[in-house]
Amino acid sequence: MILKGSKKCVLDLVQSRSFLATINTLTKGTKTVVSEYDNWMPKNIHLQKEAQLKDFLKYNFDPLLSSKIVEWWLHIDTTTPNWDFVSTCNINGKRGILLVEAKAHWSELEKERKEKFYDNSASEPSKLNHKEIGKAIEQANTEINNRISGISISRDNCYQLSNRVAYTWWLANQGIPVVLLYLGFLNCLDMNDGINRLFTNDKEWQDCFIKHAExxxxxxxxxxxxxxxKSEFITICKSL
Known part of the structure; x- marks a missing residue:
């Protein structure tokens, strides 16, 4: 399989000699440190599987949390969202999690809903999971709005961004501090096919993400x- 785009960029980053210095520069100002003693996914080109939090929690925190996150998100246990990069870390002296969602071109951020489950031919388990996901995101939205008004994350609008924020809230609500990093890779030339619009500088990436987040x-x-x-989370937007 030929890797390209944000997935290749993430793997190039984790395999680089400057990985730890780079990731800690990206999170500078959030009281976050990733060290050689932390565990992250993906590891390298040979261990490139993206992380599901149910698995990451099981092996790096508490198996009980792994079960709880599935019960919160799904009616019937199947797959949960994959993350481009997940790492344990130290956040203000406490063991936490760094979550990274990476993008390499403008069209990767778009208004979306969870389309496939609107199909009447979807299986009954899929329909039940669809309903449960909606409830989970609504719960996160309500709780976050109690602290910062104007949040409207939803299963039916900007689904990926909404589920990223919902998961981040859930982890913090379990006592795990979290940094959610939206990372834009600049001038990702392997995606320059005449259709995709690349991010050429940090301002373009910031403007694109903020417009989407709004x-x-x-x-x-x-x-x-x-x-x-029980804990706290922060959302940041950076580029490389």
């Missing part, structure tokens, strides 16, 4: 710690 109020979360009582 659709569900997530722009109000950028660079702000959200106190979830």
């Amino acid at each position: 659709q569900v109020g997530v722009d109000k979360l950028i660079n702000r710690w959200v106190d979830c009582e």
Whole structure:
């Protein structure tokens, strides 16, 4: 399989000699440190599987949390969202999680809903999971709005961004501090096919992400710690 786009960029980053220095520069100002003693996914080109949080929690935190996150998100256990990069880390002296969603061109951020489950031919388990996901995101939206008003994450609008924020809230609500990093890769030439519009500088990436985030109020979360009582989370937007 030929790798390209944001997946290739992430793998190139984790395999680079400057990986730890780079990731800690990206999270600078969030009281976050990733060290050689932390565990992250993907590891390298040979271990390139993206992380599901149910698995990451099982092996790096608590198997009980693995079960709880599935029960919160799904009616019937299947797959949960994959993450481009996940790592344990130290956040202000406490063991936390760094979540990264990577993008390499403008069209990767688009208004979306969870389309396939609107098909009447979907299986009954799929329909039940669809309903449960909607409830999970709605719960996160309500709780976040109690702290910062104007948030409107939803299963039916900007689904990927909404589920990223919902998962981030859930982890913080379990006592795990979280940094959610939206990472734009600049001048990703292997995606320059005459159709995709690349990010050529940080301003283009920031403008693109903020415009997308505004659709569900997530722009109000950028660079702000959200106190979830048991812990906290922050959403940041950076480029490489």
